Amino acid sequence: xxxxxxxxxxxxxxxxxxxxxxxxxxxxxxxxxxxxxxxxxxxxxxxxxxxxxxxxxxxxxxxxxxxxxxxxxxxxxxxxxxxxxxxxxxxxxxxxxxxxxxxxxxxxxxxxxxxxxxxxxxxxxxxxxxxxxxxxxxxxxxxxxxxxxxxxxxxxxxxxxxxxxxxxxxxxxxxxxxxxxxxxxxxxxxxxxxxxxxxxxxxxxxxxxxxxxxxxxxxxxxxxxxxxxxxxxxxxxxxxxxxxxxxxxxxxxxxxxxxxxxxxxxxxxxxxxxxxxxxxxxxxxxxxxxxxxxxxxxxxxxxxxxxxxxxxxxxxxxxxxxxxxxxxxxxxxxxxxxxxxxxxxxxxxxxxxxxxx
Amino acid sequence: xxxxxxxxxxxxxxxxxxxxxxxxxxxxxxxxxxxxxxxxxxxxxxxxxxxxxxxxxxxxxxxxxxxxxxxxxxxxxxxxxxxxxxxxxxxxxxxxxxxxxxxxxxxxxxxxxxxxxxxxxxxxxxxxxxxxxxxxxxxxxxxxxxxxxxxxxxxxxxxxxxxxxxxxxxxxxxxxxxxxxxxxxxxxxxxxxxxxxxxxxxxxxxxxxxxxxxxxxxxxxxxxxxxxxxxxxxxxxxxxxxxxxxxxxxxxxxxxxxxxxxxxxxxxxxxxxxxxxxxxxxxxxxxxxxxxxxxxxxxxxxxxxxxxxxxxxxxxxxxxxxxxxxxxxxxxxxxxxxxxxxxxxxxxxxxxxxxxx
Numbered sequence: 001x002x003x004x005x006x007x008x009x010x011x012x013x014x015x016x017x018x019x020x021x022x023x024x025x026x027x028x029x030x031x032x033x034x035x036x037x038x039x040x041x042x043x044x045x046x047x048x049x050x051x052x053x054x055x056x057x058x059x060x061x062x063x064x065x066x067x068x069x070x071x072x073x074x075x076x077x078x079x080x081x082x083x084x085x086x087x088x089x090x091x092x093x094x095x096x097x098x099x100x101x102x103x104x105x106x107x108x109x110x111x112x113x114x115x116x117x118x119x120x121x122x123x124x125x126x127x128x129x130x131x132x133x134x135x136x137x138x139x140x141x142x143x144x145x146x147x148x149x150x151x152x153x154x155x156x157x158x159x160x161x162x163x164x165x166x167x168x169x170x171x172x173x174x175x176x177x178x179x180x181x182x183x184x185x186x187x188x189x190x191x192x193x194x195x196x197x198x199x200x201x202x203x204x205x206x207x208x209x210x211x212x213x214x215x216x217x218x219x220x221x222x223x224x225x226x227x228x229x230x231x232x233x234x235x236x237x238x239x240x241x242x243x244x245x246x247x248x249x250x251x252x253x254x255x256x257x258x259x260x261x262x263x264x265x266x267x268x269x270x271x272x273x274x275x276x277x278x279x280x281x282x283x284x285x286x287x288x289x290x291x292x293x294x295x296x297x298x299x300x301x302x303x304x305x306x307x308x309x310x311x312x313x314x315x316x317x318x319x320x321x322x323x324x325x326x327x328x329x330x331x332x333x334x335x336x337x338x339x340x341x342x343x344x345x346x347x348x349x350x351x352x353x354x355x356x357x
Numbered sequence: 358x359x360x361x362x363x364x365x366x367x368x369x370x371x372x373x374x375x376x377x378x379x380x381x382x383x384x385x386x387x388x389x390x391x392x393x394x395x396x397x398x399x400x401x402x403x404x405x406x407x408x409x410x411x412x413x414x415x416x417x418x419x420x421x422x423x424x425x426x427x428x429x430x431x432x433x434x435x436x437x438x439x440x441x442x443x444x445x446x447x448x449x450x451x452x453x454x455x456x457x458x459x460x461x462x463x464x465x466x467x468x469x470x471x472x473x474x475x476x477x478x479x480x481x482x483x484x485x486x487x488x489x490x491x492x493x494x495x496x497x498x499x500x501x502x503x504x505x506x507x508x509x510x511x512x513x514x515x516x517x518x519x520x521x522x523x524x525x526x527x528x529x530x531x532x533x534x535x536x537x538x539x540x541x542x543x544x545x546x547x548x549x550x551x552x553x554x555x556x557x558x559x560x561x562x563x564x565x566x567x568x569x570x571x572x573x574x575x576x577x578x579x580x581x582x583x584x585x586x587x588x589x590x591x592x593x594x595x596x597x598x599x600x601x602x603x604x605x606x607x608x609x610x611x612x613x614x615x616x617x618x619x620x621x622x623x624x625x626x627x628x629x630x631x632x633x634x635x636x637x638x639x640x641x642x643x644x645x646x647x648x649x650x651x652x653x654x655x656x657x658x659x660x661x662x663x664x665x666x667x668x669x670x671x672x673x674x675x676x677x678x679x680x681x682x683x684x685x686x687x688x689x690x691x692x693x694x695x696x697x698x699x700x701x702x703x704x705x706x707x708x709x710x711x712x713x714x
Contacts, residue, residue, distance in 0.1 A: 017670070295710070297699045311685040311713055313374070313700045316693030320674065324686055328668040329679075331688055336673030342654045343670045353652070356668055 002127050003102045004048040005091040007196070008037050008057040008065060008109035009081060013344040014273045014337065017328035018305070021357050022060050026109035027068060030271055031280045035068055037109040043116055044107060047124050052102075054095060055109070056087045079240045084196070085251035086243040089209055089216055090236065093224035096202040103131045104205075106198040106248075111270055112280065118266030125165035126199035126262045136208060137199040138170065138253060140192025140261040141268045146182035149272065151175050151194035151249065154185075155261045166263035173254045192261055194249065195268055208252040216251070219243050273337040274321040274330075278303050292324070301334070328356050359484050360459045361405040362448040364553070365394055365414040365422060365466035366438055370701040371630045371694065374685035375662070378714050379417050383466035384425060387628055388637045392425055394466040400473055401464060404481050409459075411452060412466070413444045436597045441553070442608035443600040446566055446573055447593065450581035453559040460488045461562075463555040463605075468627055469637065475623030482522035483556035483619045493565060494556040495527065495610060497549025497618040498625045503539035506629065508532050508551035508606065511542075512618045523620035530611045549618055551606065552625055565609045573608070576600050630694040631678040631687075635660050649681070658691070685713050 012025030019025050026036045034042070041053060054074040057065045062077040069075075076091060088106055095102045105123050113119050126137045140153050155168035173194065177185060185191035200208075209217040219239040226235040244251075253259055271277060281289045286299060292306030299314040306312040306324040314322070321337060323330040332340060347353035369382030376382050383393045391399070398410060411431040414422045419434040426432075433448060445463055452459045462480050470476050483494045497510050512525035530551065534542065542548035557565075566574035576596040583592040601608075610616055628634060638646045643656060649663030656671040663669040663681040671679070678694060680687040689697060704710035 017668075295700060295703050297696050297703070298693065306686075309684065311374075311704075311710065312688070313685060314688045315696045315700060316690035317677065317688055320688065322686075322688055327666065328670060329663075329681055329686055331669070331671045331674055331677065331679055333673035336655065339654050339672045343652055343672060346652050346654070347668075353668065 001052060001099055001102060002048045003052040003095050003104040004044045005088065005104055005106045006040055006055045006109050007087060008055055009078060009087055013341045016340055016344050017323055017325045017330050023064055027061060027064050031112045031277055038068055040107055040109050041069055043113060043119060044105060046120060047127060054091050056091050079237045082240060082243050083245045084248040085216060085246045088248050089220040090223055092202060092205055093220040094227045096206060097224050097227045100202060102202040103127050108196045111268055113266060113268050115266035122165045122262055122264055122266060125163035129167060130199045130201050134204045135258045135260045136204060136253060136256050137260045137262050139195060139197040139264040141195045141264040143186045143193055146179060146186045148176055148179055148182050152177060152185050152191045153194050153261055154190050155192060168261045170259035170261050173249065208256050212252045212255045216243055274303060275334045275337050358409060358456055358459060359405045360409040360452050360461040361401045362445065362461055362463045363397055363410060363412045363466050364444060365412055366435060366444060370698045373697055373701050374680055374682045374687050380421055384418060384421050388469045388634050395425055397464055397466050398426055400470060400476060401462065403477060404484060411448045413448050436594045439597060439600050440602045441605040442573060442603045445605050446577040447580055449559060449562055450577040451584045453563060454581050454584045457559060459559040460484050465553045468625055470623055470625050472623035479522045479619055479621055479623060482520040486524060487556045487558050491561045492615045492617045493561060493610060493613050494617045494619050496552060496554040496621040498552045498621040500543045500550055503536060503543050505533055505536055505539050509534060509542050509548045510551050510618055511547050512549060525618045527616035527618045530606065565613050569609045569612045573600055631660060632691045632694050
């Protein structure tokens with residue numbers, strides 16, 4: 001049967017002050033009217049029934065995940081952040097106990113994708129491929145530009161396959177290249193972005209974990225034994241802290257010989273920071289994007305997020321991100337959006353600002 | 358007896374969103390802990406008893422003036438704005454009915470002055486001079502730079518006078534000069550800023566009004582007859598709309614032959630816009646001035662006004678004025694602060710923003 005593992009463990013500090021520890025980016029409608037995790041679940045729903053959707057989140061966010069996804073029953077709350085390999089390992093183990101023939105799509109909860117039909121075709125074709133062969137599929141997004149913030153995958157020989165989606169053997173993974181290299185990658189046509197979307201059978205991924213991460217997988221198997229019983233939370237709390245903090249790309253994908261790249265020819269945006277949302281909303285004549293009440297005089301290229309009860313007015317400013325919330329307002333130059341995390345760090349260092357985290 | 362007329366009729370649009378029609382600049386603690394009008398009254402109090410302080414304001418603001426100045430009994434609410442000559446004319450008429458020997462200081466409600474002792478000396482000496490001679494005294498502020506936004510007064514022959522304050526005959530008034538002219542004025546040492554602070558006897562100013570603004574003064578005398586009676590408000594409402602909208606400088610000061618300039622050798626700031634408040638608060642290492650909760654990363658030369666319940670965080674910005682209030686936030690480039698008025702105009706044009714005026 002088809003399963004989905006929705007990865008929802010991040011804290012989304014780059015989206016402060018809208019994102020908070022208990023309500024990070026994936027639990028907010030950063031782009032669109034529904035929250036990112038709701039969009040993710042709705043996007044995959046025709047391929048996977050609600051009973052077979054597993055969300056991996058953390059204990060601070062679990063209550064809100066349940067509220068936002070009332071039909072999803074499998075919610076695993078990590079005792080602490082341990083990167084993607086342990087999170088996927090535990091979800092895989094839990095699924096495998098219930099359905100050893102499971103085929104699963106691992107999906108980040110916070111991507112924005114408009115071409116839902118294209119997405120469903122690719123994920124659906126990948127699920128079929130993973131059901132038929134012992135492969136680890138990664139969905140490679142066709143680059144739209146030489147971004148240096150993403151990992152790239154070089155594709156090799158194309159698979160002979162009757163599906164509408166193209167598949168290739170993966171040749172190599174390259175972490176965040178420099179600008180020049182990224183430009184070469186894009187113009188070659190041989191590279192795809194690693195979007196953290198994977199498709200595989202329980203059997204194939206369990207075998208890969210066993211082979212490349214035996215210690216981690218042993219812990220997953222101990223957790224697996226308790227899955228569906230009263231001791232699950234206790235065993236998870238005991239085993240999880242001991243697991244290595246490691247990304248699944250590095251833990252198994254870059255080591256495995258049976259990695260396949262699916263041609264992700266749909267639009268995809270990981271909406272990595274505030275300026276990214278400017279790509280998804282209509283601009284006024286001055287290039288400003290606004291949500292909520294906004295009045296401007298001689299202002300250009302700003303992103304302004306307020307609400308119906310609060311007016312943001314700008315005069316003579318440009319290239320700013322302005323985000324208003326009830327208890328905090330951010331004013332950030334668009335080119336410095338990565339430093340929003342430093343604000344969160346400063347707040348964390350002062351007791352009086354704890355309420356704003 | 359000494360009287361004071363406190364001029365508090367403005368709407369302070371340049372201080373939006375803190376200033377609103379019902380609570381403009383003079384009724385806010387724009388600089389300092391007390392409101393500007395409270396500071397003005399406290400500053401003049403040793404010279405004038407509370408019973409002889411007259412505040413001229415408008416009907417929208419009268420209630421708040423009463424609340425902020427519970428000891429002040431004479432509050433005249435203009436039926437509508439009519440510039441300074443009618444406002445001063447009416448206050449003069451009201452005072453003259455009660456005390457034909459009155460000597461009065463006319464003071465704007467929204468100046469900021471730190472050297473209270475120097476101020477009291479100059480105003481006190483001017484009151485004494487005005488009691489002794491039929492003159493119209495204007496307190497001329499020693500320029501601190503070639504500001505082009507102020508009116509200048511050239512001084513002439515010095516008066517022989519035993520007071521600590523110097524007085525000169527006024528030679529001429531010059532409205533807002535260009536930069537080069539202003540520089541010449543400042544370097545000559547012969548010019549003072551016109552700060553809208555006047556001192557004169559009832560007799561002298563009534564005579565000047567009678568001579569130079571006979572129509573306006575006729576109306577003032579009709580209002581005077583009703584002063585202290587039940588018909589005052591009705592007569593004021595009938596006469597005031599007909600009065601000419603004219604500034605007292607133009608109406609009488611520039612025409613009169615008996616104008617004296619007092620040497621205002623105390624600090625004075627009319628705090629004309631948001632950037633002006635940067636002059637009165639301590640700056641952090643980056644040149645930022647903040648009131649209320651503020652956290653910054655790589656930000657410089659900003660003025661940030663929030664409160665204890667709301668945090669403003671800035672990242673990578675400079676030369677901004679940021680003013681947060683419960684229902685509106687302003688983000689304005691320091692060099693464009695005069696355009697804050699355009700925001701207020703835009704708001705006035707849209708029904709849904711009326712609540713923000």
